[in-house]
Amino acid sequence: MSIQTKMNESQPPRANTTQTDEQHKYAATFHSPANERTVIVNNEANALQFKAYLSQQFNEITHHPEADHYVESLFEVYSQAPDTKTLLGHFCRTCGGHCCTQAGNTAFLDLTSLKGIIEKLNITSLQQLERLYCCYIPTLHYQNSCIFHGKHGCSLPNWLRSETCNRFMCSELNYFYHHLQQSDHLLTQRASYTKVIAKSDTTKHTYRVSVFSVDEYQELRLGTSN
Numbered sequence: 001m002s003i004q005t006k007m008n009e010s011q012p013p014r015a016n017t018t019q020t021d022e023q024h025k026y027a028a029t030f031h032s033p034a035n036e037r038t039v040i041v042n043n044e045a046n047a048l049q050f051k052a053y054l055s056q057q058f059n060e061i062t063h064h065p066e067a068d069h070y071v072e073s074l075f076e077v078y079s080q081a082p083d084t085k086t087l088l089g090h091f092c093r094t095c096g097g098h099c100c101t102q103a104g105n106t107a108f109l110d111l112t113s114l115k116g117i118i119e120k121l122n123i124t125s126l127q128q129l130e131r132l133y134c135c136y137i138p139t140l141h142y143q144n145s146c147i148f149h150g151k152h153g154c155s156l157p158n159w160l161r162s163e164t165c166n167r168f169m170c171s172e173l174n175y176f177y178h179h180l181q182q183s184d185h186l187l188t189q190r191a192s193y194t195k196v197i198a199k200s201d202t203t204k205h206t207y208r209v210s211v212f213s214v215d216e217y218q219e220l221r222l223g224t225s226n
């Protein structure tokens, strides 16, 4: 699917890419998780629950600004090169946001994340915070998933997402990431054009196969195995 991925957006194609038959070989196949939820209308109850959650978090932050739960995230921070970020984004695009299904109507917006956003944008009222987020609630979203998990991926810009959303890597993505770190040829797309195959792998046998490089993303099949 053509989605704005959890991790990042696709880069525009680059010019002057030279391709030969030899250069079109596939480098490796990786299995990703898969979001198998159905897309439904995002109902008002979700929005109300999200607003109630925001209110609760905002009150906590404004009444206890020095509380010690605003610790730095313990997630490992990856300093990713732009090409690496693009490839990780393509991997998540194949998955479709399986990890987002755990976020419900909180979007993983913990106190640390919200406090950072409130301070950065100099937000002084709950109404301001609500307006900022609620305009991004998509009309359609995946059933029983994050309120912002829209048909085409996350509807929030990266700078409004939680620390968890911006840093989390599932074990499959982590495996792919470490493979990239050790495989320079996957990143020299301009010259070698080597591709990656990602295949979603689920108990329900829904599969989604994509072939991608830094410069392009192609979904080959989307269906159900026998």
Ligand code: SF4
Pocket: 006, 032, 033, 034, 091, 092, 093, 095, 096, 097, 098, 099, 100, 168, 169, 170, 171, 172, 173
């Ligand atoms: S981090 Fe993992 S589960 Fe989440 S979208 Fe990416 S591949 Fe899917």
Ligand code: SF4
Pocket: 006, 097, 099, 100, 101, 103, 107, 108, 146, 147, 148, 149, 150, 153, 154, 155, 156, 161, 162, 165
């Ligand atoms: S805000 Fe929701 S949809 Fe967006 S990345 Fe986080 S969990 Fe996924």
